[in-house]
Amino acid sequence: xxxxxxxxxxxxxxxxxxxxxxxxxxxxxxxxxxxxxxxxxxxxxxxxxxxxxxxxxxxxxxxxx
Numbered sequence: 001x002x003x004x005x006x007x008x009x010x011x012x013x014x015x016x017x018x019x020x021x022x023x024x025x026x027x028x029x030x031x032x033x034x035x036x037x038x039x040x041x042x043x044x045x046x047x048x049x050x051x052x053x054x055x056x057x058x059x060x061x062x063x064x065x
Contacts, residue, residue, distance in 0.1 A: 006037045009061055010044055016064045018046065034058075 010016055014032045033056060034045030044064060047056045
């Protein structure tokens with residue numbers, strides 16, 4: 001089987017901005033907690049805190065900057 005190397009735009013621990021959030025939203029950035037290559041493309045597990053609560057979500061690369 002051929003070796004496959006996937007290059008991600010962000011690495012675990014990187015701080016990223018979440019696109020599409022307006023100025024009223026208290027969180028605009030999060031940290032990368034996981035990386036995954038799926039048939040739909042590269043996804044990133046993003047963690048952020050808002051109002052004392054921890055949130056995490058798998059996001060597509062085009063949702064981040």
